[in-house]
Amino acid sequence: MSLYDKLRPEHQEKLQKELELYPTITEMFIKRLKNLDYPIELQMQDMITLSGIIEMECKPINFFNYFE
Numbered sequence: 001m002s003l004y005d006k007l008r009p010e011h012q013e014k015l016q017k018e019l020e021l022y023p024t025i026t027e028m029f030i031k032r033l034k035n036l037d038y039p040i041e042l043q044m045q046d047m048i049t050l051s052g053i054i055e056m057e058c059k060p061i062n063f064f065n066y067f068e
Helices: 009-021 023-034 044-054 060-066
Strands: none
Touching: 009 023, 009 044, 023 044, 044 060
């Protein structure tokens, strides 16, 4: 199961809205999430991008709450 599949439903909805606004960049980011299995595999820039999209603070302790 990929990180994209593990995203909470409300975060997936925000990602879909972002896809409408910025299709190319968001599609690249979604592909990245689909290629990873664990949050620890994400790079810092991925964490910053995801926290900006779902409008949550980017702290290591918060980050694991993004996923189910």
